[in-house]
Amino acid sequence: xKRNLLLTPGPTQLPxxxxxxxxxPIIHHRTPQFxxxxxxxxxxxxxxxxxxxxVYILTSSGTGGMEAAVCNLLSRGDKAITVEGxxxxxxxxxxxxxxxxxxxxxxxxxxxxxxxxxxxxxLEKDKAIKAxxxxxxxxxxxxxxxxxxxxxxxxxxxAVLVVDAISGLGVIDLQTDCWSVDVVVSGSQKGFxxxxxxxxxxxxxxxxxxxxxxxxxRYYFDLREAKKAAEKADxxxxxxxxxxxxxxxxxxxxxxxxxxxxxxxxxxLAKATRAAAESLGLTLFPDPSCISNVLTTINLPxxxxxxxxxxxxxxxYGISVAGGQDHLKGKIxxxxxxxxxxxxxxxxxxxxxEKVLKEMKYSFTLGAGLSAAQxxxxx
Amino acid sequence: xKRNLLLTPGPTQLPxxxxxxxxxPIIHHRTPQFxxxxxxxxxxxxxxxxxxxxVYILTSSGTGGMEAAVCNLLSRGDKAITVEGxxxxxxxxxxxxxxxxxxxxxxxxxxxxxxxxxxxxxLEKDKAIKAxxxxxxxxxxxxxxxxxxxxxxxxxxxAVLVVDAISGLGVIDLQTDCWSVDVVVSGSQKGFxxxxxxxxxxxxxxxxxxxxxxxxxRYYFDLREAKKAAEKADxxxxxxxxxxxxxxxxxxxxxxxxxxxxxxxxxxLAKATRAAAESLGLTLFPDPSCISNVLTTINLPxxxxxxxxxxxxxxxYGISVAGGQDHLKGKIxxxxxxxxxxxxxxxxxxxxxEKVLKEMKYSFTLGAGLSAAQxxxxx
Numbered sequence: 236x237k238r239n240l241l242l243t244p245g246p247t248q249l250p251x252x253x254x255x256x257x258x259x260p261i262i263h264h265r266t267p268q269f270x271x272x273x274x275x276x277x278x279x280x281x282x283x284x285x286x287x288x289x290v291y292i293l294t295s296s297g298t299g300g301m302e303a304a305v306c307n308l309l310s311r312g313d314k315a316i317t318v319e320g321x322x323x324x325x326x327x328x329x330x331x332x333x334x335x336x337x338x339x340x341x342x343x344x345x346x347x348x349x350x351x352x353x354x355x356x357x358l359e360k361d362k363a364i365k366a367x368x369x370x371x372x373x374x375x376x377x378x379x380x381x382x383x384x385x386x387x388x389x390x391x392x393x394a395v396l397v398v399d400a401i402s403g404l405g406v407i408d409l410q411t412d413c414w415s416v417d418v419v420v421s422g423s424q425k426g427f428x429x430x431x432x433x434x435x436x437x438x439x440x441x442x443x444x445x446x447x448x449x450x451x452x453r454y455y456f457d458l459r460e461a462k463k464a465a466e467k468a469d470x471x472x473x474x475x476x477x478x479x480x481x482x483x484x485x486x487x488x489x490x491x492x493x494x495x496x497x498x499x500x501x502x503x504l505a506k507a508t509r510a511a512a513e514s515l516g517l518t519l520f521p522d523p524s525c526i527s528n529v530l531t532t533i534n535l536p537x538x539x540x541x542x543x544x545x546x547x548x549x550x551x552y553g554i555s556v557a558g559g560q561d562h563l564k565g566k567i568x569x570x571x572x573x574x575x576x577x578x579x580x581x582x583x584x585x586x587x588x589e590k591v592l593k594e595m596k597y598s599f600t601l602g603a604g605l606s607a608a609q610x611x612x613x614x
Numbered sequence: 615x616k617r618n619l620l621l622t623p624g625p626t627q628l629p630x631x632x633x634x635x636x637x638x639p640i641i642h643h644r645t646p647q648f649x650x651x652x653x654x655x656x657x658x659x660x661x662x663x664x665x666x667x668x669v670y671i672l673t674s675s676g677t678g679g680m681e682a683a684v685c686n687l688l689s690r691g692d693k694a695i696t697v698e699g700x701x702x703x704x705x706x707x708x709x710x711x712x713x714x715x716x717x718x719x720x721x722x723x724x725x726x727x728x729x730x731x732x733x734x735x736x737l738e739k740d741k742a743i744k745a746x747x748x749x750x751x752x753x754x755x756x757x758x759x760x761x762x763x764x765x766x767x768x769x770x771x772x773a774v775l776v777v778d779a780i781s782g783l784g785v786i787d788l789q790t791d792c793w794s795v796d797v798v799v800s801g802s803q804k805g806f807x808x809x810x811x812x813x814x815x816x817x818x819x820x821x822x823x824x825x826x827x828x829x830x831x832r833y834y835f836d837l838r839e840a841k842k843a844a845e846k847a848d849x850x851x852x853x854x855x856x857x858x859x860x861x862x863x864x865x866x867x868x869x870x871x872x873x874x875x876x877x878x879x880x881x882x883l884a885k886a887t888r889a890a891a892e893s894l895g896l897t898l899f900p901d902p903s904c905i906s907n908v909l910t911t912i913n914l915p916x917x918x919x920x921x922x923x924x925x926x927x928x929x930x931y932g933i934s935v936a937g938g939q940d941h942l943k944g945k946i947x948x949x950x951x952x953x954x955x956x957x958x959x960x961x962x963x964x965x966x967x968e969k970v971l972k973e974m975k976y977s978f979t980l981g982a983g984l985s986a987a988q989x990x991x992x993x
Contacts, residue, residue: 239641243642248640257856258633258638259633260628260633261620261627261628263622263928266934267929294675294678298833298834299673299674299678422852431643431853432673452712453712454708454709471677472676473625473676475857476625476810477636549642
């Protein structure tokens, strides 16, 4: 009877309807039947990305989508800015350097967000910069970047703005067209409530011009081929058919629900979790100015080993949360709000956290976290 | 009540047990639970690849695995041989040229196989050749390459042999270690009886040395990272978790069945289909010396439009076979034997083919194909 609840920031909990869809027999991808599914999935992606730009579906994890952005936009010797305030910001730097891009790294302390002025100054200093790479929600820290403000800076320059929205799309607002975001990358296993296996990338006309110019070698991730195929409701190579069909179904439901309702639902789950943590006497890792509704990152008190806590919650009680990465290993836990989760799931997670904190001899009033969350849910 | 039977050479028909597995809730990939699944899957892959070499799992379609081979083995200016006897051989050439590889293309008429001596001569002529790229089963024509004979030529040279075994692995014999094949690439949606979404690549020690030397830019497909992760029973990026677990289950079943039994099963299906085609007065496309048991490629008689025939079999009767590609469009049909198929499935396909040929006014004795197949099955 042990529960298997994923409160991890990817993969996330799947709706039972999506599981059922994934269990259906496969159909062939070069058929009118699949083309209809693909078209509906792409329309759904445009809705969720809030864009009229092309959105391409790649069969890969999110990192493949990030690599597609870098190798299609930039050539060896081109200049770019990356922002490192956590593990996923670092990935942009690694990718740019892999392709010989002259990369200016702006470092931000983990838990803080980049100031748009910093990017503005960097762009003014070097007019040759072709692309700025940022992260919508830095999953390693629980920080949300102010994409809107950064976009308003970048759009007046020759540079394109590229956002890693693998974590956060469909959970918090990202208005691709309204804010002028050139390239948005996402992946199936977070807000989309699907298994990992697909990446998505939207490309503005400004970015498409770079795609045509890039000299970087690429084949599987070549967006020129993706564009050609998309015009015929096709993909250049065999896609992960089962996940594409489930994507169509997930997006259909998200469209029916509406973006505002999705965002406010997740905001409520996050608010309740933050209240619970604080009423347990715990502090939150990110700076309050940039705290994310995608996941809640909680500092653990001295004496509580985060790795043991995560292991015990998962292996003994069936509730999966994430620990810290790199220098935060053992020091924080990360509770996701993305995925098919409701308030009872959050209460389950908080209850299990309380139980294990008690076992680990941390001193607090049992039930305090649950009560605090319950109050938020019943506001 | 319309059947949905995939006799297409990828994706192939899934066993109901695999569908059920794919419909299960997802688990997190950075857990001991998933690590156990991954380890078993990799052991199963080694069994099927007949190798002690490392086999890495990539989340992509087969083409991603082919790109991984090229960019990890070769750098700009390196020399390689590719063999083009169909659409998939051409892909090796395109990939090599994408990475600036000096590529010697050996053309073979579609429907014929490369002679090992031709490769031997090319290797003797240019000792600087670093890699030879061939295709186990050329799905566009239904031809099997004599990998064993080619490997015996290549193994005595500094070059590595790379085989695209996306189509054919688990269906016909490929003895990676015994024959000295350095790199074997495969994909989930053919002989593995899984949905598309995973690629596999085995790498010999000889090839691993090239992986360390390659200067080609790569990140998502970087096999140095795949190797490092594999040593900890991990993958560098979030894998298609659901398909990896289904892979473990599919391989468990294939191991229980045994390679010899798998190969002879598929050989029987192929033999019966060839007999059926011939007794309908149709001829086979490939040269008899290199005809494949992976799929049967049949020439259509004048007056029978292959595109219409495929469409009618699929849309009216629910039986999917493949048509011809490029200059063979409309001229051939391709009936796969890969996947979860038994003799009754082949009879179903033959029955439907007879029905539609009759509708299209082709003259033959109704039932002749079924009888011929039945005789083979009851030998």
